[in-house]
Amino acid sequence: xxxxxxxxxxxxxxxxxxxxxxxxxxxxxxxxxxxxxxxxxxxxxxxxxxxxxxxxxxxxxxxxxxxxxxxxxxxxxxxxxxxxxxxxxxxxxxxxxxxxxxxxxxxxxxxxxxxxxxxxxxxxxxxxxxxxxxxxxxxxxxxxxxxxxxxxxxxxxxxxxxxxxxxxxxxxxxxxxxxxxxxxxxxxxxxxxxxxxxxxxxxxxxxxxxxxxxxxxxxxxxxxxxxxx
Amino acid sequence: xxxxxxxxxxxxxxxxxxxxxxxxxxxxxxxxxxxxxxxxxxxxxxxxxxxxxxxxxxxxxxxxxxxxxxxxxxxxxxxxxxxxxxxxxxxxxxxxxxxxxxxxxxxxxxxxxxxxxxxxxxxxxxxxxxxxxxxxxxxxxxxxxxxxxxxxxxxxxxxxxxxxxxxxxxxxxxxxxxxxxxxxxxxxxxxxxxxxxxxxxxxxxxxxxxxxxxxxxxxxxxxxxxxxx
DNA sequence: CCAAAAGTGTTATCGCTACACCCATGA
DNA sequence: TCATGGGTGTAGCGATAACACTTTTGG
Numbered sequence: 001x002x003x004x005x006x007x008x009x010x011x012x013x014x015x016x017x018x019x020x021x022x023x024x025x026x027x028x029x030x031x032x033x034x035x036x037x038x039x040x041x042x043x044x045x046x047x048x049x050x051x052x053x054x055x056x057x058x059x060x061x062x063x064x065x066x067x068x069x070x071x072x073x074x075x076x077x078x079x080x081x082x083x084x085x086x087x088x089x090x091x092x093x094x095x096x097x098x099x100x101x102x103x104x105x106x107x108x109x110x111x112x113x114x115x116x117x118x119x120x121x122x123x124x125x126x127x128x129x130x131x132x133x134x135x136x137x138x139x140x141x142x143x144x145x146x147x148x149x150x151x152x153x154x155x156x157x158x159x160x161x162x163x164x165x166x167x168x169x170x171x172x173x174x175x176x177x178x179x180x181x182x183x184x185x186x187x188x189x190x191x192x193x194x195x196x197x198x199x200x201x202x203x204x205x206x207x208x209x210x211x212x213x214x215x216x217x218x219x220x221x222x223x224x225x226x227x228x229x
Numbered sequence: 230x231x232x233x234x235x236x237x238x239x240x241x242x243x244x245x246x247x248x249x250x251x252x253x254x255x256x257x258x259x260x261x262x263x264x265x266x267x268x269x270x271x272x273x274x275x276x277x278x279x280x281x282x283x284x285x286x287x288x289x290x291x292x293x294x295x296x297x298x299x300x301x302x303x304x305x306x307x308x309x310x311x312x313x314x315x316x317x318x319x320x321x322x323x324x325x326x327x328x329x330x331x332x333x334x335x336x337x338x339x340x341x342x343x344x345x346x347x348x349x350x351x352x353x354x355x356x357x358x359x360x361x362x363x364x365x366x367x368x369x370x371x372x373x374x375x376x377x378x379x380x381x382x383x384x385x386x387x388x389x390x391x392x393x394x395x396x397x398x399x400x401x402x403x404x405x406x407x408x409x410x411x412x413x414x415x416x417x418x419x420x421x422x423x424x425x426x427x428x429x430x431x432x433x434x435x436x437x438x439x440x441x442x443x444x445x446x447x448x449x450x451x452x453x454x455x456x457x458x
Numbered sequence: 459c460c461a462a463a464a465g466t467g468t469t470a471t472c473g474c475t476a477c478a479c480c481c482a483t484g485a
Numbered sequence: 486t487c488a489t490g491g492g493t494g495t496a497g498c499g500a501t502a503a504c505a506c507t508t509t510t511g512g
Contacts, residue, residue, distance in 0.1 A: 005267060005319070006319055006320045009242055009281075010243075010280070010281050011240035011241055012240055012241060012282060013235055013238055013239075013240055014241045014243070014312075014323060037234065050235075050239065051239070052238075052239050053239040053241060054314065055314065056313045056314050057313075060312075081310040083243075084285045084286075084287075090234070093235070094243060094280075094286060096310050163464090163465095164463085179503070179504080180464090180466095181466065181503095181504085182501075182502065184465080186501090201510095201511095203463075204462065204464065204509090204510090205462065205463075205464095205509070205511045205512080206465085206509040206511090207464080207510085208463080208465090209464090209465095392491090408475075410476095410492085410493065411476085413492080414494095415473095430484095432490075433484095433489065433490040434484045434488085434490075434491095435482045435483055435484090435490065435491050437492090
């Protein structure tokens, strides 16, 4: 490599796109927005934006997420960087995709409306711009992998939840179904759930106990590489 | 989002850095180069370069890899995008890290020398520039995950190899040791190795059979999500 | 009393782990 | 013949998967 400095190299537009997952009890959802700029204005798109020179890319992603949801402290991680030359017909833009997990029932409907955002079932996604469909597919795969070994499923549920809700979430993520007895035994045996005295009485007469995720107990076990499912 | 176009946004330098792994029978190695430009000229660094406007980022990574090794058709995948504002004191550079697996004995020593490149045992890495140490650490973690479920370990071995070489590789990747009988049984039961009639006679009098990875058989099994180890 | 969801145990199978001896050969 | 690494089988254990009935209670 020659002794050149940085000045002679190309600078490129850097975007961030967020795959925002939610769970409403029935299926896994992704939050999409109607794109507000050309090209492809008016089509469905992931929430995104450009990264500024003065901020780190993780900060850029966090900024964009706050913009759309108004929510702070959202679980988020980088997914992949998409950099094909022609991925965006509007110019040479390299996009870094992040995926985020939010508690759908805590999201603010008005803020979402402001951005023309809408939840879509992952199995019924509309046509999306650019390579966004590929991003969602990859994000779903990553979520499946991650959820098997890390307690991030709870990010998609209310703070207190029933075992059936938790099972429903895992079933939605994996698009399969589990035996109730085996699931219950396994998840409780991890020792990271705390049962409350309170019951959820909406969906049954008997009522189902609420549980909360016990982050402290989890931290103690974390080092050993806990297996969730 | 307002109806703006792309022109008003920041453009940023985009770099690619490659974590190149090799295995020489004793330990897992990474290929590092002496940096040829300021800042930090002369220090150890991952092989890297800037992405051009006219090429995709995967192509940029492939180009840089060929530059250093002279080798084509190398296994490579994107690792992570590093974009902290201050990661490079020479300017605002976002770097996309790739990791690659090469057959160390097929590498061309002269080409490596041209670039001041040297293999380092992963346990004895020198001080490296910027966030390159973090990149290597992450790459190693990813390699461990990946190797458990995908047949990419073979990329680090000669085309024909003995079972002991293969076991040595897995032991190096996981920094542990396996029981020879259990390892042999498991790896052979996958049905993706083909035994040759030829024996390796260097390291023992009896001689050990050579095996080759049977890519066709693997492809047949791939859909079901084979578990390597 | 009945409908509807909650909660709970046992058994068979499979995969993993631990463990030790004989084989083939060149020197 | 002997030293060296190559090659092989078995038994115990723990995890997983399959499977159905009883409990609670509001209407």
